[in-house]
Amino acid sequence: MKKAPEKEPNHERWLLTYSDLITLLMIFFVIMYASGNVDAQKYKQLSDSFRIAMGSGNSGGGIGNGAGNNLIGTDSLLPSTDTKNNDTSGNASGGGAQVEKDKLQDVKGKVDEFIKENNLENSATTQIADRGLVISLKETLVFDTASADIRPESRVKLIELGKILNKLDNYIRVEGHTDNLPIKNEKFQSNWELSVIRATNVTNMLITDSHVEPKRLASVGYGEYRPVADNKTPEGRSKNRRVDIVLMDSKFNSVENTSN
DSSP states (O other), X not given: OOOOOOOOOOTTTHHHHHHHHHHHHHHHHHHHHHTTSOOHHHHXXXXXXXXXXXTSOOOSSOSSOSSTTOOOOGGGGSOOOOHHHXXXXXXXXXXXXXXXXXXXXXXXXXXXHHHXXXXXXXXXXXXXXXXXXXXXXXXXXXXXXXXXXXXXHHHHHHHHHHHHHTTSOOOEEEEEEOOSSOOOSSSOSSHHHHHHHHHHHHHHHHHHTSOOOGGGEEEEEOTTSSOSSOTTSHHHHHHHSEEXXXXXXXXXXXXXXXXX
């Protein structure tokens, strides 16, 4: 009986170990790249897939189905490019922010037209700020000196202004301001009180006559402490005595809406 010839040793077995190492290195670097920006669900998928790749079995929710040296689908490991899902400011980044800016700019144009038609250029101004559209109304347009009662001849104009702002569902802040001259009479003990009551009266008017939903409104008084001009001159003090109506940028919705 002939003796079977001895098999030659397999000198390529090291390639199996090498390929396993390369595969695991690729998995490691993909995970390191993707883990910089993943949500909780994708983190779980990454963890499950890593366990599968390391041969600990299928966890049931992984990206790669199978064990051993199967490659993981890298597309599902990459950071999400869905700006809508990643956005946390109330606006989608990029295009959404521009849409909001255009909306506020459109309302500003309508308010500017209203101001011009009613010859209010010397009493009202508008500007787009980071927080939204700011409409500043001088004291002389809305109130008599040292009074918080809205002047009857101005009430109709303010109601129409409120209706323009009500075309958007953004939050609205009404802010009362004074100059730094002290006030103390039978109605008000300080500029704080005067500014708060003025803002509150304008807010109530927006609710009852302009039909703005109360939940969209906030009123606050700042007294003399947020001037826009120098209180040392009569002209500066005149500018500081004002009510600002702010149509808030919707990126602040989460700040304004504290009910959730």
